[in-house]
Amino acid sequence: MWQNLAKSLFGSANDRYVRSLDKLVARINGLEEQLEDFSDDELKAQTAKFRQKLEAGETLDDILPEAFATVREASKRVLGMRHFDVQMVGGIVLHRGEIAEMRTGEGKTLVATLATYLNAIEGKGVHVVTVNDYLAARDAEWMGQLHKFLGLTIGVIVPNLGEQQRREAYAADITYGTNNEFGFDYLRDNMKQERRQMVQRPFNFAIVDEVDSILIDEARTPLIISGPTEDKSELYIALDEIVKKLEPEYYETDEKAKSVQLTEDGVEEVEKRLIAAGLLETDNLYDIENTQVVHHLDQALRAVVMFKKDTDYIVKDDKVVIIDEFTGRMMDGRRWSNGLHQAAEAKEGVEIQPENQTMASITFQNYFRMYPKLSGMTGTAATEAAEFWDIYKLNVVEIPTNVPVQRVDEDDEFYKNTMDKFAAIARAIKEKNQTGQPVLVGTVSIEKSELLSNFLDKEGVKHAVLNARMHEQEAHIVAQAGRIGAVTIATNMAGRGTDIQLGGNVDFRIDDELGDMEDGPAKDREIERIKAEAAAERQRVKDAGGLFVLGTERHESRRIDNQLRGRSGRQGDPGLSRFYLCLEDDLLRIFGPDTLFAKMMNANLEDGEAIGSKWLSKAIETAQKKVEARNYEARKQVVEYDDVMNDQRKVIYEQRAEIMDSERVDDVVEEMRRDAINAIVAEACPPGSYPEQWNVAGLKERVEEVLGLAPDLDAWMEEDQVEPEIIEERLQEQAERVLAEKSANIDEPIWRRVEKSILLERLDHHWKEHLATLDALRQVVFLRAYAQKQPINEYKQEAFGLFQAMLDTLREDVTRVLLTSQFRAAAPPPPPRALPDLPEFLTGHIDPFTGEDDSNDGDGSSRQAGLFGTLAGSPVASTGSGGSQTDDPFADKIISRNAPCPCGSGNKYKHCHGAHA
Known part of the structure; x- marks a missing residue:
């Protein structure tokens, strides 16, 4: 009670923060008259003036009022749009590295130009991150006019660009692109052999558009670059034979999860058989050295015991083809990941295709946390404010609307079943359609869109159905969804880049109707006609009540529902929103069919009857909060595991960068050689032991294997006062002599390049193997929970040990290659005309725990991302019956x-x- 009273008197913390920016906005407004008198050339010269101020020691905050005022004036001249005061507030919030929550239609794209321009003046680069390629290209072209007018350079990153094109785009003052393109370019850069091959510059500042979609919804699965591994056919076949001979009492099955677990007796039996087959490096199955064998054993068990031929897969043309469990269709080209498909191929005796191995990976969380300054904007972030702060340390600031919102949000209506609900929806749409009020219907799947389309056909309501991801085509259709009598059905409709303007979008109408018409008086007349028609139609739509947004189902996340609602009531327009629910909805099934809620609904509702109350709406919101909390925990788990790898990734990538930047790496190679020799001697001659206890035979073998030397160790052992340190020094001297002889016949610059290339190649090889081991460890570490241990703590401990072991192996391997390989001088190759490109690797979003590929393969029903918030795909737009094409x-x-x-x-x-x- 006291909190509410204090808030009513003093406003919330958010209100007070926004009010505190009023003085800064007033300073910006005070410069407007002065800048209006500037000529275009004088306005353009402001950029050079600001750069001089920065060089003189002023900060970005010092020049912010003048810079923002300059952008506003340039926007008026170039785009014909003037920034509102609340947009200035949003720009300040973005510049300060916070999230600006602005309602749909408040002009977030224009807001971004303020912070983008200010931070680009330094010349360190600004990244504007969008949710799809269409928006990246559109914003770069649209807002790029403003930035180019002020003398800044613009780059855009889209798929299928060459390396040089990407390099030029990243060298620009402002670079537009998608989160996927930025992330994959970062990973690819850290797989290159020379600094000049890299395309990205050091990170500086990023503005993330639709920040909730990118940093929340898409953050469940990491970005992964993969490539084929070496052939492991023999391992798959050997494990398959062992598993097929394993009696059922040695394992327990879980049909629902399609998993198989060995019993205690099963572990002992399998250990015996693996040792007999020579597949274990130690006698204990669960030692860290056997991680990969355990992983592939688990997959072999699943393939043999749980996956049935002609049910889960078929064998066709000597290939294992997956069968979709829901549709029964063959899924040619799809493969199970994490070695499961190879296990099935071994089971059926067909040719085993190489497994794709992770070569580089990063989560969006860890990628975006590398930016020294990060900000974002969206229409819906407040519900996830806690996660934004916990993961990214980003504060969410709610920006007030330019004009008070007039939209009426009605209570949800509840029905007994889906058919009753859709019949009521069709009646409501027909009723609004007859009055001329435009209707936007949000569905959660293609199937639901088609079902509603059938109901509307029966009612005789003309409508358009959007189920696609061809963003440009959708943008044109959605832009006209506010015209008189328009009915638009969209799958997962969310605020993504295109406003629905009452009476229709004039610019889109001009493009659609006059796109082929030549400029001239005739076209000007047509443009004026369209503007007049749109203005008259806008008033008619307002009189009819504005846009009616109708949700056919509640989503798991309140943000998605708010995004749908936010399409109505832009810039003070009238509007209406209402959600229709029933007991068969996915979210309501969380309550369960036997709950008091379901019994009350069934007992008190007649067929076709609806009920609505604030209590029921509150209950739904509570359910959504629970689902949101569960999803947050899932994302948090991904981050926890990736944080372990991230610390190691930073070490490796920093080491690679140092190697690439160094003219010579002989000091690094020498230190590795010393460490390797020290480890070899310490293994055979443990500290504190006597010479008669030393493993001289093992030392000879290791010295020959790693160093390629054959010293007279027996003679050394007969000397008095022999010490491990003396043996180390002599081995070091011999190794240096061998290397000096090898390098004597090769020009020094060439020898330096040899050392560098060997160092990088071996580093990449062992890092890739380390990632594969960590992948396998993550798949099985949850079993430690049965021993009352925390899997994440076990993972951290094991991953640290594996990393140390990888570094030891790397030192030894680099030493071995340099000392045992034969080098000869050769004619230098002709200088390349262009930098070589990396080979084409597979890229995707792979769930690290299930191994499923979430790279937007399915339709809109499989993800929460909005209509404009997913990767480009094929167009599915229709009118009338609306069946998907x-x-x-x-x-x-x-x-x-x-x-x-x-x-x-x-x-x-x-x-x-x-x-x-």
């Missing part, structure tokens, strides 16, 4: 989903014509 001219051909689409678009098949295959 999935015409694929290549449907009769067997095409890998990761292969380039045969249509020549340059996209992967799964993101083009195979998007709905």
Whole structure:
């Protein structure tokens, strides 16, 4: 009670913070008259003036009022748009590294130009991160006019760009692109052999558009670059034979999870059989050295015991083809990950295809935390404010609307079943349609869209159905969803880049209707006609009540519901929103069919009858909060595990950068050689032991294997006062002599390049193997919970030990290669005309715990990302009955989903014509 009273008197903390920015906004406004008198050239010269001020010691905060005022004036001249005061507040919030929550239609894209311009003046680069390629290209072109006018350079990162094009785009003052492109470029850069091959500059400042979608929704799965591993066919076959001979009493099965666990007796029995087959490095199955064997054993058990031929897969043309458990269709080109598909191939005796191995990976959380300054903007962030702060240390600031919101948000209506609900929805849409009020309907899946489309056909309501991800086409259709009598059904409709303007979007109408018309008086007349028609229609729509947003189901996240609602009531327009629910909705099933809630609904509702109350709406919100908390825990778990790898990743990537930047690495190589020799001697001659206890035979073997030397160790052992240190020194001297002889016949610059290339190649090789081991460890470490141990703590401990072991192996390997390889001088190759590109690796979002690929293969029903918040795919737009169009001219051909689409678009098949295959 006291909190509410204090808030009513003094305002919330957010209100007070926003009010504190009023003085700064007043200073910006005070400069407007002065800048209006500037000529275009004088306004353009402001950028050079600001740079001089920064060089003189002023800070970005010092020049903020003048810079923001300059952007506002330039926007008026170039774009014909003037920043509102609340947009200035949003720009300040972005510049300060916070999240600006601004309602749909408040002009977030224009707000970003303020902070983008100010921070780009330094010349260190600003990244504007969008949710899809269409928005990146659109914003770069649209807002780029403003930045170019002020003398800044613009770059845009989209798929299928060459390395040089990417390098030039990142060298620009402002670079637009998607989160995926930025993340994958970072990983690819850290796989290159020379600094000049890298495309990105050091991180400086990033503004993330639709920050909730990118940093929350898409942060569940890491970015992964993978490539084929070495052939492990023999291991798969050997494990398959062992598992097939294993009696059922040695394991327990879980049909629901499709998992198999060895019993205690099973572990002992399998250990015996693996030792007999020579597959274990130690006698204990669960020693860290056997992690990969345990992982592949687990997959072999699943393949043999749980996955059934002709049910889960079929064998066709000597290949194991997965069968979709829901549709029963063959899924050509799809493969189970983490070695499961290879285990199934070994089971069926067909050719075993190489497993794809992780070569580099990073979560969005750890990628974006590398920016010294990070900010974001969205229409819906407040519900996830705690997560933004916990993970990214980002504060969410709610920016007030320019004009008070007039939209009416009605209580939810509840029905007994789906058919009753959709019949009521169709009646409500028909009623609004007859009055001319435009309706936007948000559904959660393609199936629900088609079901509603059938109901509307019966009611005789003309409508458009959007189920696609062809963003540009969708943008044109959605832009006209506010016209008189328009009915638009969209899957997962969210605030993504295009406003719904009452009466229709004039700019889009001009593009659609006059796109082919030549400039001239005739076109000008047509433009004026369209503007007049739109103004009259806008008033008619306002009189009809504005845009009616109708939700057919509640989403797991309140943010998605708020995004849908936010499409109505922009800039003070009238509007209405209402959600329709029933007991068969996914979210309501959380309550369970036997709960008091369900019994009350069934007992008190007649068929077709609706009920609505604030208590029920509150209950739904509580359920959503629980689901949001569960999803947060899942994302938090991903971060916890990746944080362990992230510390190691930083060490490796920093080491790689130092090596690439160094003219010579002989000091690093020498230190590695000393450490390797020290480890070899310490292993054979433990500290504190006597010479007669030393393993001289083992020392001879290791010295020959690693150093390629054959010293007379027996003679050394007969000397008085022999010490391990003396043996180390003599081995070091011999090794240095051998290297001096090898390098004597080769020019010094060439020898330096040899050392550097060997060091980088071996580092990359062992890092890749280390990632594979960590992948396998993560898959099995949860079993430690049965021993009352925390899996994450066990993972941290084991990962640290593995990393130390990898570094030891790396030192030894670099030493071995340099000392045992034969080098000869050769004619230098001709200088390359261009920098070599990396080979084409597979990229994707792989769930680190289930191994499932979440790279937007499915339709909109499988993800929470909004209509404009996913990767580009194939267009599915229609009018009338609204059935989804999935015409694929290549449907009769067997095409890998990761292969380039045969249509020549340059996209992967799964993101083009195979998007709905």
